[in-house]
Amino acid sequence: MHDRGSSHRSLFTPSRGMRFAALLLAGASCGPLEGGAPEEQAASDVAQVESGLTQVTGFGTNPGNLLMYRHVPASMPANAPLVVVLHGCTQMAAAMESTGWTAAANVYKFYVVYAQQQSSNNSTSCFNWFEPGDIARGGGEALSIKQMVDNMKSAYSVDSARVFVAGFSGGGYMVPVMLATYPDVFSAGAVNSGGPYKCATSMTSAFSCMSPGVDKTPAAWGDLVRGAYSGYTGARPRVSIWHGTSDFTVKNSNATEAMEQWTNVHGIDQTADFTETVAGFPHKEYRDSAGTTLVETYDLTGMGHGVAIDPQYSYPGSSTVCGATGSFMSDVNICASYYQAKFFGLTGGGGGGTGDTTAPTVNLTAPADGATVSGTVTLTASASDAVGVTRVEFYVDGSLAGSDSAAPYELGWDSTGVANGTHSLSAKAFDAAGNSATDADTSVTVSNSGGGSTPVTVSFTSIAADDGYLKANADGSAAALGTLTNLALGKGTDGKFNRSFLSFDTSSLPDGATISRAYLSVSYSSGSGDPWASPADNTLVIDVNSGTFNAATTEVSDWDAAASASAVAGIAKFTAGTTNSEDFSGAGLSSIHKTGKTQLRLRFTQDQAGTAYLFVKDGTNATLTVVYTP
Known part of the structure; x- marks a missing residue:
């Protein structure tokens, strides 16, 4: 194996590596966790590698010093697909067999490569998704994984147009690395509990990326991907994004940022074109003008840091079940490997790996x-x-x-x-x-x-320069302007209570319009605790002012200024993505200003007993939808 050199290995001192491992292992307890202790699971993984997978050596120059294992099902057809699977921190390659990829490969006839990190590269066996030398085209771990694909193509009949990658946690962050740096190799990828490409470029920034997360505009995220292979003009990989809403190791805001990154890369907007519920979980699809799904998301409500499995589920057309319980394997009654294989186009045609191409x-x-x-x-x-x-x-x-x-x-x-x-x-x-x-x-x-009398629907985006939030004591005294980019609500770490303001230019509404409906859409950025539950049954409500509260931009006196209509709608608890408020009351509709600005004040009806708050995004991320008849 190629020696990466002591200067690279010195980045992972025992103390820093132990801190990283502790964080990840603590996160595992946030969701369903089954199986033995980490040490027991590691021993089991070694046995699985020795008995279930075949190690491949000499697969290239291997500048990332990784290990390669492969699984080749029996009776493989010519020109079959290939899926590369990347494990999470503290795991080994064979741990990912428990997610069902080997089982699915046996049913649908595709090759699987399991890449494995070595502790000499990273003391907690994490892929180095945050190290610049490992996430650039032509070098480090990214090139090692690409060379594994090259090795499979030289040894077997692999369809170059159907090469895919899936990963969890650290491997979930490595998936977008491969999609960004080698879009000419990978056709699609599946991100489990990971995040966007170049969310971090050092170990220190990796912790901030994981929690509370990094907020960038879709264009800024997209530019990072486009810069990974400058001059590339071919098709970009499709992306499937899976994340538990109760993941406190890698906050699920990462899923939103990843969606924004890859929709921007594909040149489509961040509004879902199709929404449904699969096995009780929200599933959204983002499509191009031809109706092709380029990005999809699964919000796994209540799941922690793990991969979704369903050992009671058999892959259609077989008696093979999906996955097995173990560390970081969350039995939440949905089989991620099946739906991801389906997204890759591997499950049709009754197996054979050639895919069903007959339209209904x-x-x-x-x-x-x-x-x-x-x-x-x-x-x-x-x-x-x-x-x-x-x-x-x-x-x-x-x-x-x-x-x-x-x-x-x-x-x-x-x-x-x-x-x-x-x-x-x-x-x-x-x-x-x-x-x-x-x-x-x-x-x-x-x-x-x-x-x-045809109803007209129009959406206004908030004016970032006018938006803002205030913080004050419970009695409203000592109000001060907030300074962070996103808008705060609830009780902050400084003991102050926060109210937020959004401003919309609604002057384009016809003067004689009859407004029949209005609601606010806001996007989650980050948070701490549950501000709706402290005290119990707290309510987040919206006040409306016809015109500005005082000046156009938020100022201290807006904290308790009189509104044209108070508590016109509530916003139910949400911890990820975008949510809509209730429809505005009649008084709220009457307060929408048709010849100027309409400002909204978001506030909780009760002061929180302890630190519990959320941040929502302003500017183009907040929209006021109005339905009217001319």
């Missing part, structure tokens, strides 16, 4: 082409496929109106939301392998009484 059939059966409709209309479609239809989406004039995941495929569409006249309807079906087909040959005439 779909037909919009109601309403009939040329029909005249009004009010709520039931859209109905028939769909079929050899490997199963997963969902049917319904579109009105090319915009997604909703979907149904079970036959009979139906959707109630409120036709009063569009203008009277001719409109096009279509249905799009998806199969279990990700293939899709569209039936877009239906045209209807909408005829609703009132002839043209």
Whole structure:
């Protein structure tokens, strides 16, 4: 093996390595944790490597000094896919077999490479996802992993267009390294409890990246990826992002930042184009104009630091179960390896690793082409496929109106939301392998009484220069302006109570408009404790002011200034992503300023008993949606 040199190894002194290990092991207890102690698990992993995987030596110059293990299923077809799997800190390669990748490979016929870190490189066996020399194209651990792929291509019939990478924790941070530095090698990746590329470039900054997280704009994150292989103009890898909402080792804000990074890299926005619930967990898809899912996220509600498995689940078409319990393996009744393999396109066609390429059939059966409709209309479609239809989406004039995941495929569409006249309807079906087909040959005439009072929906983004937050004592005295980038709510570490202000220019609303609905959308940045539960049943509410509270920008006197309407809507507890408030009350709707600015004050109705707060993002991350009729 190539010697990386004492100067590199000196970065990992025993004290720093032990601190890193302690942090990760403490995080494991935040979620479901099963199996033996770490020492017992490590011994088990050694046995698994010796009996279940084949070590490969001499696979290249190996500048990162990594170990390579491979799994080759029986009866492999020609031109088969390859998945590279990266373990987490304190783990060894074979620990990741417990996530189900070897089992899935046996069912669907693809090769698996398990890379392994050595303690001589990192005392806690973490991939060095934060070291500049290991995360750049052409060197370090990134090149070693790429050379493992090259070795498999030279030894077996591997489809170069279907090479993928999946990883957990430290390996989850290493996945975007491989996607950013070698987009010409990897077609897609799956990030489990990891984060965005170049979230850290030193061990010190790695701790800040993991918790509380690093906040950058989507463009800034995207630039880091584009800079990893300057001049590259080819297709970028698709990305599947999985994270537990109760992960206190790697905060789940990392998942949001990773989503922002890769949607920006693909040139699409950060608004999900499709949302559903899978096994009880929120699943979002971010698509391009052709309907292809380029980025997806799974928010694993209540799960801690781990990989989602389901040992009671058999891969479709087989009796092979998904994963086995052990350290960092969280049995939360969803099989991450299956859904990630499905995202990679490996599960279709009944195995064989070649993938199902046959699109489903779909037909919009109601309403009939040329029909005249009004009010709520039931859209109905028939769909079929050899490997199963997963969902049917319904579109009105090319915009997604909703979907149904079970036959009979139906959707109630409120036709009063569009203008009277001719409109096009279509249905799009998806199969279990990700293939899709569209039936877009239906045209209807909408005829609703009132002839043209069509509701209009508009979204305003907050004015960052006007936004801000204040902190004061419980009695409101000694108010002071906050200084951090994001907006604070709740009781801070300084014992002060925080209120936040968002400002929107709503002057584009028609003077005579009748506003029928409004709500606020805010995005989670970070937090501490549960400000909704201290005291119990605390409520986060919104005050509305028609115009500015005082000056345009936030000032100290805004803390207790009178609002045009108070507590017009609440915001339920959230710990990740973006959430919507309740719809504004009638008084709130009346307070939206049609000829100037509308300002919102966010506050908890009760003072927290102890430190408990959250930070929300301002500027373009906060939106006020208004529905009105002209």
